[in-house]
Amino acid sequence: METDLRLESSLWVGNKRYRAVLTGWHFNWTEVDKKKTISVPVAEVIGVEEGRVEILPHKSVEDKDKDFTVFYVKRSSNGGSSGLVWKVGRTQFSCPSRVLRDQWTKQLRTAVKLHSPLRPQRLLVFINPFGGKKKGRKIFHSVVAPLFELAGISCHVIVTERANQARDHLLKKDLTGFDGVVCVGGDGMFSELLHGLIGRTQQEAGLCENDPTVTLQPCPLHIGIIPAGSTDCVCYATVGVIDPVTSALHIIIGDSQPLDVCSVHHTSVLVRYSVSLVGYGFYGDVLAESEKHRWMGPLRYDYSGAMVYLSNRSYAGIVQYLPADPLLSSPRDKTRCLSGCSVCSRSTERLFPHSSDSGSLYSANFSQFNSDSEGEWVRVEGRFRCVSLTCMSSSCPRSPLGLSPSAHLADGTGDLILVWDTHPLGFLKFLHRHTSTQDQFDLPFVEVHRVKAIRFCLPAGKEEDAYEEIVEQSSGTDEERGYIETVSRSGSQQRLAEGHTGRDLTNKQKTANPFLCGLCCSKSPSVSVWNCDGEILPFTEILCRIHGQLVRLYARGIENSTAAHDCSEEGDKCERRCILHK
Ligand SMILES: CCCCCCCCCCCCC/C=C/[C@@H](O)[C@H](COP(=O)(O)O)NC(=O)CCCCC
Numbered sequence: 001m002e003t004d005l006r007l008e009s010s011l012w013v014g015n016k017r018y019r020a021v022l023t024g025w026h027f028n029w030t031e032v033d034k035k036k037t038i039s040v041p042v043a044e045v046i047g048v049e050e051g052r053v054e055i056l057p058h059k060s061v062e063d064k065d066k067d068f069t070v071f072y073v074k075r076s077s078n079g080g081s082s083g084l085v086w087k088v089g090r091t092q093f094s095c096p097s098r099v100l101r102d103q104w105t106k107q108l109r110t111a112v113k114l115h116s117p118l119r120p121q122r123l124l125v126f127i128n129p130f131g132g133k134k135k136g137r138k139i140f141h142s143v144v145a146p147l148f149e150l151a152g153i154s155c156h157v158i159v160t161e162r163a164n165q166a167r168d169h170l171l172k173k174d175l176t177g178f179d180g181v182v183c184v185g186g187d188g189m190f191s192e193l194l195h196g197l198i199g200r201t202q203q204e205a206g207l208c209e210n211d212p213t214v215t216l217q218p219c220p221l222h223i224g225i226i227p228a229g230s231t232d233c234v235c236y237a238t239v240g241v242i243d244p245v246t247s248a249l250h251i252i253i254g255d256s257q258p259l260d261v262c263s264v265h266h267t268s269v270l271v272r273y274s275v276s277l278v279g280y281g282f283y284g285d286v287l288a289e290s291e292k293h294r295w296m297g298p299l300r301y302d303y304s305g306a307m308v309y310l311s312n313r314s315y316a317g318i319v320q321y322l323p324a325d326p327l328l329s330s331p332r333d334k335t336r337c338l339s340g341c342s343v344c345s346r347s348t349e350r351l352f353p354h355s356s357d358s359g360s361l362y363s364a365n366f367s368q369f370n371s372d373s374e375g376e377w378v379r380v381e382g383r384f385r386c387v388s389l390t391c392m393s394s395s396c397p398r399s400p401l402g403l404s405p406s407a408h409l410a411d412g413t414g415d416l417i418l419v420w421d422t423h424p425l426g427f428l429k430f431l432h433r434h435t436s437t438q439d440q441f442d443l444p445f446v447e448v449h450r451v452k453a454i455r456f457c458l459p460a461g462k463e464e465d466a467y468e469e470i471v472e473q474s475s476g477t478d479e480e481r482g483y484i485e486t487v488s489r490s491g492s493q494q495r496l497a498e499g500h501t502g503r504d505l506t507n508k509q510k511t512a513n514p515f516l517c518g519l520c521c522s523k524s525p526s527v528s529v530w531n532c533d534g535e536i537l538p539f540t541e542i543l544c545r546i547h548g549q550l551v552r553l554y555a556r557g558i559e560n561s562t563a564a565h566d567c568s569e570e571g572d573k574c575e576r577r578c579i580l581h582k
């Protein structure tokens with residue numbers, strides 16, 4: 001197969017003659033009499049077009065019948081982010097004859113198909129026009145759509161008109177013919193796609209999402225994220241940069257990154273899924289406070305972070321956790337989950353032992369949460385500044401190494417971070433370390449555990465306090481108080497079965513609820529709220545379970561400058577063993 005695709009000839013680029021070689025895996029061209037070779041992995045070719053083609057500022061084709069243009073991924077400096085920015089490289093070649101030109105374009109296109117089988121042809125795209133700085137529509141139409149067109153990808157685009165429209169569409173509408181789903185927005189939009197796709201997949205498989213012991217079916221459609229939100233944590237932690245072009249190129253070439261997902265349950269009913277943060281205390285309070293300042297855009301989190309820090313709160317709670325196998329990895333082993341991560345690769349074999357390749361992952365059915373083999377739960381009780389669970393590092397521009405720098409994207413575990421009550425300066429030190437490379441776990445009041453599941457509940461007596469706080473301090477209408485009463489006392493299961501989760505609370509209801517009202521209460525509240533990937537949960541007592549590699553993104557993990565570099569100049573002689581030459 002490799003030899004079938006081989007093609008070698010002289011080609012001209014401008015007025016210079018090159019020796020061009022297609023080996024199947026790589027397309028190289030070397031200036032004759034010079035050693036300078038440019039080498040592009042075929043899997044990173046974006047498109048091959050007849051003629052002399054430009055795409056910026058608009059697509060234009062000068063149809064010289066002996067010419068062709070190759071567009072490919074070009075890495076550039078990362079501007080301070082943890083990953084590499086991808087740009088579009090373009091080279092226009094001239095052939096001695098039209099026959100040779102047609103041979104080159106045909107062979108290159110065949111090689112591309114063969115070496116990147118997951119490239120999408122048809123995508124369903126949801127744009128949140130109100131996410132982040134409200135630039136989603138512009139980003140998609142001016143930056144992403146021209147690249148998709150170049151790559152021959154057709155899109156059905158839906159600009160959302162309400163929250164949860166994308167989720168509902170994925171749950172109910174016909175998805176035949178789509179290879180993947182893309183969101184243009186932030187973590188909240190990603191979360192809609194996550195819920196829609198996971199829910200749809202389980203419905204079709206006849207599985208009950210409410211049961212935390214059930215092994216859920218991995219989703220067959222890939223998710224792409226074009227970052228246009230406030231935190232953009234899922235994009236940052238899986239790509240390493242917040243850059244719409246980089247993300248669009250990962251989608252185009254059909255990259256595939258599995259991702260762990262945490263299911264959050266209350267009284268045996270599924271409340272939500274999370275990938276980045278299930279956080280009680282500080283992060284819950286910041287979110288509740290930030291809801292009142294949405295008009296500030298992404299800055300609302302910085303403002304609210306400062307306000308909540310100044311309010312100096314801690315909360316009583318009981319945390320139970322199910323430790324993961326300490327022999328596999330540790331949250332303090334100082335490693336980072338990068339593109340091609342060996343811990344995640346080994347986890348694929350462990351999580352899906354019957355699949356010989358990733359193509360058959362989806363037929364695997366393996367229980368990681370079996371009561372006989374789950375191990376011993378550990379219980380701790382006390383006052384916490386925050387309790388956080390994350391399935392991945394949760395790095396983001398605010399915190400370039402993230403909540404848990406050594407967490408893995410796809411190892412089937414999450415990291416539980418317990419920050420015990422401490423003096424304000426100690427907690428500030430902890431928070432500040434998130435913004436640098438200093439170890440935030442190397443503090444006497446911080447613990448981190450790699451886990452498969454956790455439970456959280458309030459100490460005896462506190463549940464009643466919480467309920468009293470809701471009813472007494474609510475400034476909402478009778479109807480809103482009724483809602484809170486129903487959810488807090490006994491109606492949770494029924495409410496959830498009807499599809500009511502935290503997301504369905506209006507802002508008015510959130511502010512009416514002192515659980516959620518952040519700083520507006522005269523008395524410091526004795527309970528906080530859970531922040532679940534940017535959504536407030538209407539329950540305090542929860543059980544979380546990590547589902548290994550439940551979804552796949554169009555991404556490949558973080559390529560950092562030491563693991564990968566743009567070595568197109570160095571051909572196969574790269575001594576740094578970068579990802580291009582593995
Ligand atoms: C006072 C200095 C504080 C510095 C602390 C920095 C720590 C930052 C860690 C951020 C972890 C982010 C985890 C991701 C959460 C998102 O899902 C969620 C929703 O995002 P979006 O949909 O884009 O609005 N974002 C947050 O909950 C923001 C947390 C910010 C906390 C300061």
Ligand SMILES: Nc1ncnc2c1ncn2[C@@H]1O[C@H](COP(=O)(O)OP(=O)(O)O)[C@@H](O)[C@H]1O
Nearest residue numbers: 131132160161162163185186187188189229230
């Ligand atoms: N058209 C819309 N109107 C109002 N809310 C929307 C709309 N589309 C999506 N949403 C909701 O907006 C929330 C925030 O969106 P997101 O794209 O994550 O932006 P940000 O990162 O700024 O929070 C999401 O939870 C999503 O459900």
Ligand SMILES: [Ca+2]
Nearest residue numbers: 260391408413
């Ligand atoms: Ca993980």
